[in-house]
Amino acid sequence: MSTPTSILSRGVSVYSIPSELLANLSVRSIQAQPTAEVEEANPQASVPKATPSNLPGGAGLSCQTCPSANFDTVEEQRAHFKSDWHRYNAKAKLTGRTVTAEEWDGMVEGISSISGSESSSSSGSSSQSKVAKLLKRQTLGGNNDNASDDEEALELADRQRRAHLRTAVIWFSPTAPLPSLGIPKDTHFGVHRALFPPFETAADYLTELRRMQLTGTDEVDGERRLTLLMVAGGHFAGMVVSIKPRGKSEKQEVKGAGEVRVLKHKTFHRYTTRKKQGGSQALNDNAKSKAVSAGAMLRRYGEQALQEEIRALMLDWEDDLAASERIFIRASTHGKKSFYGYEGAVLSKNDERFRTFPFPTRRPTLQELLRCWHEVTRIKVSHLSEEALRALDEEYIASLQPKNKPIKPTPTPAPAPSAPIIPKLSxxxxxxxxxxxxxxxxxxxxxxxxxxxxxxxxxxxxxxxxxxxxxxxxxxxxxxxxxxxxxxxxxxxxxxxxxxxxxxxxxxxxxxxxxxxxxxxxxxxxxxxxxxxxxxxxxSDEMEQEQNSKKNERRKGLKEKLKEREKQRAAEAEIEEQREKEAEERKQKEEAMRNVAMSLSGGGGGASKGPQKLGGKVGGEGLGGMSQEMRLQIERERRARAAEARFGRG
Structure with a gap:
């Protein structure tokens, strides 16, 4: 019998989880897990294990924390999670003293409403603090010997809740083995919290995860639309992605997460940051005196132009932004002014759909946006055992201990041996x-x-x-x-x-x-x-042959151009050489003529002084070595001078 192919061999989309896996998931959160510290402080505390009958998001809506709490609709369940009764039981659960609705009414009878009697400006945190005070008052009124232990248990429960609310990933675990999907033991699945609304209890996350699945009957015609926006260092990148369920006629495979389309995308860049300096020009102007250099003026202009371009783009994408269920933004405090906080802004600063990227990002580019899309919408997989997870939970909860509160001393571990022990390989x-x-x-x-x-x-x-x-x-x-x-x-x-x-x-x-x-x-x-x-x-082969032919043609054209260029250079060199040769010959002739003329005019036709160039004395015998043309020219000049001399004497 062949082993079934595991669904983990491919990336699983948050919006297309196999139905068999989805039906057997339960939320694994720090808030829902008992710890050894609580059990030691309160031996009587007992936390019921999750069973198929009381799993959140099942056929009958209920609350795992409050006894006999059943609901007909999801809205009633959510309203219950915000009530004082549930808040009380969420903290009292770890001390083993959860109460029913009738017991709760009796406890608060004669006492003003813990949250309703406050003014309209009272916040949810104020209500929670008063619930803690009631718990503390009841604890002190009981057995004084266990008061300190109970108080520590309540503080630990509060740290557990805060730890649960701070984690970036919500983890889910299968409640039963799933051999048909090829999922090994101790496998946990994580979904980024940024995809969920801001819930305060673990039960809501599984209900929301099941609602997020693409079934074709979902709200907004079964479509999920996300917008991703980044601006940093003068670079902007934006993208609107839509994912829809495949049609009934289309083949649905495990690898498919529906029909994914990039509806809009845009990137542009402006010069706003001085190289190797970091920070925008506006921040530099606020921190120091306003620079008057040409570069500073260019950066100010770039910042203004970048802001105007982003605002114009937001106006152009108004319909897509309105249809997006989540809007992820990466921007500095100054950069967020490009998205909201100005007259005519499409987005509002208090928009509940805003999310920051829950992981580090690189320079804003279209490729980076695609990477972030895959990171956000893909299920994370962990194979840690329950013991390892519990140890991580306890370590994280301990990190939330207030700094000004003394920490109980822990036993000092035995000193490690000086020489490391190298384990022997099997x-x-x-x-x-x-x-x-x-x-x-x-x-x-x-x-x-x-x-x-x-x-x-x-x-x-x-x-x-x-x-x-x-x-x-x-x-x-x-x-x-x-x-x-x-x-x-x-x-x-x-x-x-x-x-x-x-x-x-x-x-x-x-x-x-x-x-x-x-x-x-x-x-x-x-x-x-x-x-x-x-x-x-x-x-394809045709595409590759076409590319190769184009490349060969380009190479052939380059070779021909090089040959023509070499020929042209050779011709130009030959012409230049001929010109230099002619100039040299012309220079030699002029030099020779100049020497002869000087020799003829030196002594009025008499003998010249010193040695003579071009063959010695200028007589009939001194013309040796000259061309016939030069001899005739010199002879004509000599006769002319002799004639001038005769006329002068006569």
């Missing part, structure tokens, strides 16, 4: 480490023939996503093609050792990325390649 662990090294060596050397039988035999020892990431980052194309197409490893699972990125995102080069794209084109029905595997698009 033969199985050593064999796994050895197989890991062999796998890395095969991938590094590209030995596909050796990898195939090795993977067939030992694939259960490795995480598929880790192996795909190792091959993709090593640049082994043939191995990657084998693992994707023949071994059918899932590329949608995150790699825990690589900051939860997908194997495609750590590819070594473009050729590796093309392998993912080819498989995505050939087998689009295997996975949600774009959303889960983060492969941008498929790549």
């Amino acid at each position: 033969p199985e662990e050593e064999a796994k480490i050895d197989r890991r090294k062999r796998l890395e060596e095969m991938v590094r050397k590209g030995r596909l023939d050796a990898l195939k039988p090795f993977w067939t035999k030992y694939q259960s020892d490795f995480e598929p996503s880790e192996v795909l990431g190792l091959v993709a980052s090593s640049g082994q194309e043939e191995m990657l093609r084998y693992l994707l197409e023949e071994a059918k490893l899932d590329p949608t699972q995150p790699i825990s050792t690589s900051n939860n990125r997908r194997p495609y995102e750590i590819s070594a080069n473009k050729n590796i990325r093309n392998v993912f794209r080819r498989v995505a084109y050939n087998h689009p029905e295997w996975y949600d390649w774009v959303v889960d595997a983060r492969v941008p698009s498929g790549l």
